[in-house]
Structure formats: structure tokens, C-alpha cells
Amino acid sequence: MKKELSVVAAIIENHDNEILCALRSPSMSIPNHWEFPGGKVEEGENNFEAIEREIAEELNCVVEARDFFFTNRHEYESFIINLISIKCRLVSGNPTANEHSKLIWLKRENLNSLKWAPADIPIVDLLTNEEV
């Protein structure tokens, strides 16, 4: 049976209504695909705690988890992912790529131009069509 993982992913928006997109590096799993920064939920923490921890570790900045956006269950070849996207507010610091190859801010209408990790596509589609 395939392993099932819970992964939290941050939707962080700046004052120009642009959304932070992160490029997975060649050495990461699902390499060279774009994602919302985040990672696996660890034992004993809730989803909001997990995303705040992952962002501090990965991007050297502080976010506050605000609202659940959408959870997408996706079956990859070797595992099943429950990708929990969470709207987050940037509290302090500037997101910096520690592990990712690149970070960019994109307007909703341009999100579709990137090559996203397959599990992210329904979330990207919802964001693209979201009223701001």
C-alpha cells in the first residue's frame, strides 16, 4: 500500500496581491517543479504550527497561519499526498531561498505559466480564479 503523507503549503501574498512561488531544486524530490513552500506535518503538531515552522526553516522569515484554503489529495507513483494549502500572513523578515532554487512573486493570472508539482495544480487553478 502507498504511504499517505500530510504536507502543508503556504499561500503568502504581498501588498501587490502577488503570491510567493518556490522552485524545488534539482536535489529535492519532484525536482525543478514549482510549489508553495512548506513541508511534512510532524507528529504532535497541528497544520498551522507545521506551516509556521516550515516557513521559518525554509525561508528565514516569520508567517502567521490565517485560514485553510484547499486540501488536495493526489496520488503520485510512490506515495499519496494530502496537500493542505493555508493562507499565511508575512509577519517579519524577507522570504529567502535556503533550499529552493528560486523564489518569485507572481500575480494570480500568471501562476499558470509555471510548471507546478502535479498535486498543486487544483490549488493554482482555484487561486487563479479567486476574486481579490
Ligand SMILES: Nc1nc2c([nH]c(=O)n2[C@H]2C[C@H](O)[C@@H](COP(=O)(O)OP(=O)(O)OP(=O)(O)O)O2)c(=O)[nH]1
Ligand atoms: N512543500 C511542498 N511540498 C509539495 C508541494 N506539492 C507537492 O507535491 N509536494 C511534495 C513534495 C515532497 O514530496 C513532499 C513534501 O516534502 P518536503 O521535502 O517539502 O518536506 P520536508 O521539508 O518536511 O521534507 P524532509 O526534508 O523532511 O524530507 O510533498 C507543495 O506545494 N509544497
